[in-house]
Amino acid sequence: MLQQFEMKLTFPFFIGRIIATFTCSGEKEVDLAVQNAKAAFKLWSKKSGLERCRILLEAAKIIRVCINIFPSRLGSTGLYSSLTSAFPLGEHVQLPGGSFGYTRREPLGVCVGIGAWNYPFQIACWKSAPALACGNAMVFKPSPFTPVSALLLAEIYAEAGVPPGLFNVVQGGAATGQFLCQHPDVAKVSFTGSVPTGVKIMELSAKGIKPVTLELGGKSPLIIFSDCNLENAVRGAMMANFLTQGQVCCNGTRVFVQRAILDKFTEEVVEQTQKIKIGDPLLEDTRMGPLINRPHLERVLGFVKSAKQQGARVLCGGDPYVPQDPKLKDGYYMRPCVLTDCRDDMSCVREEIFGPVMSILPFDTEAEVLERANDNDTSFGLAAGVFTRDIQRAHRVAAELQAGSCFINNYNVSPVELPFGGYKKSGFGRENGRVTIEYYSQLKTVYVEMGDVETAF
Ligand SMILES: NC(=O)C1=CN([C@@H]2O[C@H](COP(=O)(O)OP(=O)(O)OC[C@H]3O[C@@H](n4cnc5c(N)ncnc54)[C@H](O)[C@@H]3O)[C@@H](O)[C@H]2O)C=CC1
Numbered sequence: 001m002l003q004q005f006e007m008k009l010t011f012p013f014f015i016g017r018i019i020a021t022f023t024c025s026g027e028k029e030v031d032l033a034v035q036n037a038k039a040a041f042k043l044w045s046k047k048s049g050l051e052r053c054r055i056l057l058e059a060a061k062i063i064r065v066c067i068n069i070f071p072s073r074l075g076s077t078g079l080y081s082s083l084t085s086a087f088p089l090g091e092h093v094q095l096p097g098g099s100f101g102y103t104r105r106e107p108l109g110v111c112v113g114i115g116a117w118n119y120p121f122q123i124a125c126w127k128s129a130p131a132l133a134c135g136n137a138m139v140f141k142p143s144p145f146t147p148v149s150a151l152l153l154a155e156i157y158a159e160a161g162v163p164p165g166l167f168n169v170v171q172g173g174a175a176t177g178q179f180l181c182q183h184p185d186v187a188k189v190s191f192t193g194s195v196p197t198g199v200k201i202m203e204l205s206a207k208g209i210k211p212v213t214l215e216l217g218g219k220s221p222l223i224i225f226s227d228c229n230l231e232n233a234v235r236g237a238m239m240a241n242f243l244t245q246g247q248v249c250c251n252g253t254r255v256f257v258q259r260a261i262l263d264k265f266t267e268e269v270v271e272q273t274q275k276i277k278i279g280d281p282l283l284e285d286t287r288m289g290p291l292i293n294r295p296h297l298e299r300v301l302g303f304v305k306s307a308k309q310q311g312a313r314v315l316c317g318g319d320p321y322v323p324q325d326p327k328l329k330d331g332y333y334m335r336p337c338v339l340t341d342c343r344d345d346m347s348c349v350r351e352e353i354f355g356p357v358m359s360i361l362p363f364d365t366e367a368e369v370l371e372r373a374n375d376n377d378t379s380f381g382l383a384a385g386v387f388t389r390d391i392q393r394a395h396r397v398a399a400e401l402q403a404g405s406c407f408i409n410n411y412n413v414s415p416v417e418l419p420f421g422g423y424k425k426s427g428f429g430r431e432n433g434r435v436t437i438e439y440y441s442q443l444k445t446v447y448v449e450m451g452d453v454e455t456a457f
């Protein structure tokens with residue numbers, strides 16, 4: 001009996017109201033999706049880069065027109081449509097005697113994408129665009145908390161001319177995800193989610209020697225030196241902690257502030273945080289909507305409670321919030337929170353909260369803060385940020401920070417032209433940027449003999 005799960009949208013108009021019921025895809029449905037993908041792959045992989053480019057460019061145009069969500073971050077379809085025209089990316093090597101070799105990048109086959117719930121449409125784009133651009137097919141499983149966005153992308157791909165079966169969406173949770181990772185016809189798994197699940201994905205994929213890309217959690221440091229542009233540093237700290245209600249993997253939630261500007265920075269960041277407009281996420285001027293669901297809200301509030309028990313001081317927020325609009329009253333809202341008097345050993349400083357909670361930590365010297373920024377029990381290494389006017393120090397610190405993405409004098413700016421991915425337990429592999437072609441293709445070497453075989457026998 002297939003498990004059913006109900007989808008309750010937390011959008012203000014539907015809080016608590018069931019608007020769709022999805023049936024989890026079981027082993028049979030997963031196999032059907034993979035077989036569809038396998039069949040579509042046969043023709044799609046034979047198309048030239050330019051032919052694939054035209055279709056993906058059309059999808060990118062539809063997305064720009066129809067989807068009013070951070071277009072810069074959704075540009076992956078546009079980016080890879082341009083990159084496909086240069087596909088396959090290989091090289092020619094001249095060898096002695098007129099012989100030569102060349103390499104060619106070839107598609108992998110059926111790729112699987114498994115997504116988290118915080119950026120459901122973006123994650124589906126960031127995985128499917130390079131996969132399809134490289135000539136692969138994809139079966140994508142969104143998080144059961146956000147099952148609809150990927151279906152919208154599937155419709156856009158179909159409208160743009162992507163062949164039926166090339167991009168498939170299956171619904172479900174862990175069990176469906178496991179079927180996908182274990183399927184013998186799946187060539188690659190690209191996963192976005194938590195570290196514990198990333199470990200399971202690797203274990204499942206290892207049995208089939210399938211390459212994986214893991215985009216996992218983070219507890220990133222943001223270092224603010226006293227010579228910074230204070231207004232920008234405050235803005236950067238807000239972007240690093242409160243974007244998407246703080247539900248962003250690469251958020252800079254350990255905010256290290258050089259002691260000389262600690263009071264001024266703290267005063268300013270609290271003032272700005274208290275101005276954040278909380279409310280209906282469908283309204284243009286809202287800057288903080290509800291968290292994804294009640295259990296996650298309780299979990300985030302629990303971190304604030306334990307921070308206080310461990311000695312941190314709440315300067316603002318950290319409590320449930322009930323908007324005035326009666327439509328929003330049952331929403332999963334909280335006020336954005338700034339904590340001070342934090343210590344490196346506190347759970348709010350060591351663990352990923354994935355909510356709007358900023359922990360401020362004073363520091364004195366560059367050497368000290370680098371040691372603390374890189375020392376994290378959970379050994380995350382997803383992102384990091386530094387604010388300073390000293391250009392040598394900015395690049396020196398960026399080079400020393402153990403993270404896959406470093407922001408200098410800004411934060412959470414993620415143009416698709418730049419690769420995104422983690423160090424250490426934040427995962428490996430990259431999404432976006434030209435390099436991602438290497439994670440959705442395989443390299444063949446061809447040797448061409450222009451003379452005779454010099455036999456050894
Ligand atoms: N590095 C990155 O780009 C991003 C990382 N994340 C991380 O994701 C986490 C939050 O997302 P969640 O959806 O709660 O993560 P999660 O790990 O609970 O679930 C992620 C996806 O994996 C599936 N899944 C769960 N167990 C599975 C299993 N045993 N086998 C196969 N699939 C399985 C889920 O259904 C979901 O689709 C946070 O840790 C956050 O940092 C979120 C967004 C981006």
Ligand SMILES: CCCCCC(=O)O
Nearest residue numbers: 119248249250412414
């Ligand atoms: C700034 C946004 C980067 C996307 C990382 C995520 O999906 O959480």
